[in-house]
Structure formats: C-alpha cells, structure tokens
Amino acid sequence: MHLLTAAPTTAAKPTVLTNVVLALFRVLVGVSFAFHGCSTLFGKPVAPHGALPAVGAWPSWWAGMIELVAGAAVALGLGTRIAALLCSGAMAYAFLTVHLKHGILPIKNGGEPAVLFCWSFFLIAIIGPGPYSLDALIGRYRRGSAD
Structure with missing residues (x-):
C-alpha cells in the first residue's frame, strides 16, 4: 500500500499531547x-520601530489594534478562528505592502516575522483552538456538560 494513495479508514483522534x-x-x-x-x-x-502612531492612523494604529486585541483573543482561545484569520490577513497585508518591495525572499526583505505569523495564524484558523480554550469551554457550557 503506497502512502500517497492509501485512503485513511478513520480520522485519527487527537491525543492529549497533541491538544x-x-x-x-x-x-x-x-x-x-x-x-x-x-x-x-x-x-x-x-x-516601536518609529514614533507611536496617532489614534486611527492608517495602517500602523489599526495594525497595532489587530495585533493587541486579536492576538490576545487567539491566546485566550476566544473567537479564535475569526481572530486568527484577521491576524493572518494583517500579516499578509504587511508582507505585501511593506516587505515585498525589498525583494521576494523573506530573509532578504525583513519579512520573516510577517510570514511566520501569517502562516501560524492561518494554521490556527484552520485547525481551531483545540479543547483547552475559552471557545471549547463555552461550547461545553452551552451543551450542558461541565466535563
């Protein structure tokens, strides 16, 4: 049986270590x-790298708000998928508008943190917060089980 053509019969259940x-x-x-x-x-x-942005200044103040609020939400596991997707998009925007004009390679254009954050948050948005999150706790409470 070839690894690339073998269809899994059942989905693997995440282990405690994975969670x-x-x-x-x-x-x-x-x-x-x-x-x-x-x-x-x-x-x-x-x-910061430069002066503190004025309230509402585009894009630095808005980027800072997304980083602070959505980053905290992801850390807590609250509204995780939406917050992580917002964070991922913010970093994609940062890479495309700030770093890409200095070259395509992130190691050359200083965009490594933006790329790593972008893909890390995208992964979290796809996988979800896991069972050790406020989202999961709220879900268990709504279903009426306190386990």
Whole structure:
C-alpha cells in the first residue's frame, strides 16, 4: 500500500499531547502578537520601530489594534478562528505592502516575522483552538456538560 494513495479508514483522534502542544502554540503565538501590538500602540514592553502612531492612523494604529486585541483573543482561545484569520490577513497585508518591495525572499526583505505569523495564524484558523480554550469551554457550557 503506497502512502500517497492509501485512503485513511478513520480520522485519527487527537491525543492529549497533541491538544497540549496546540494550546501552547496558540497561546505563545497569540501572546507574542499581542506584545507587538503593545509595542506599536504604547511603546511597551519595547519601543516601536518609529514614533507611536496617532489614534486611527492608517495602517500602523489599526495594525497595532489587530495585533493587541486579536492576538490576545487567539491566546485566550476566544473567537479564535475569526481572530486568527484577521491576524493572518494583517500579516499578509504587511508582507505585501511593506516587505515585498525589498525583494521576494523573506530573509532578504525583513519579512520573516510577517510570514511566520501569517502562516501560524492561518494554521490556527484552520485547525481551531483545540479543547483547552475559552471557545471549547463555552461550547461545553452551552451543551450542558461541565466535563
């Protein structure tokens, strides 16, 4: 039986380890992104690349808000798929409008963080938050089971 042509008979059920790793990945990516937002908007924990943006300034203030709010939502696992998709789109926009004009390769144009965040958030949007998230907790509460 060839690996590329074999059709799986049943879907593999995620293990506890898989769920823990997904939760850690989601939290670390979300918190890292939220820190970018804090830096952009408030200059904390580190100063941004330039001056702090004025409230409502396009695109830096809006990018900072997406990074802070949606990054925190992903870390908490709250509205995860939508928040992660918004984060992914924001990083795709950043790569296309800021980095691509300096070359196509992310290692050359300084876009490696944008690419990694973009695809990490896209993965989270597709896979979902996993069972260790507020989304899952809310879902269990709505179904009436407290397990």
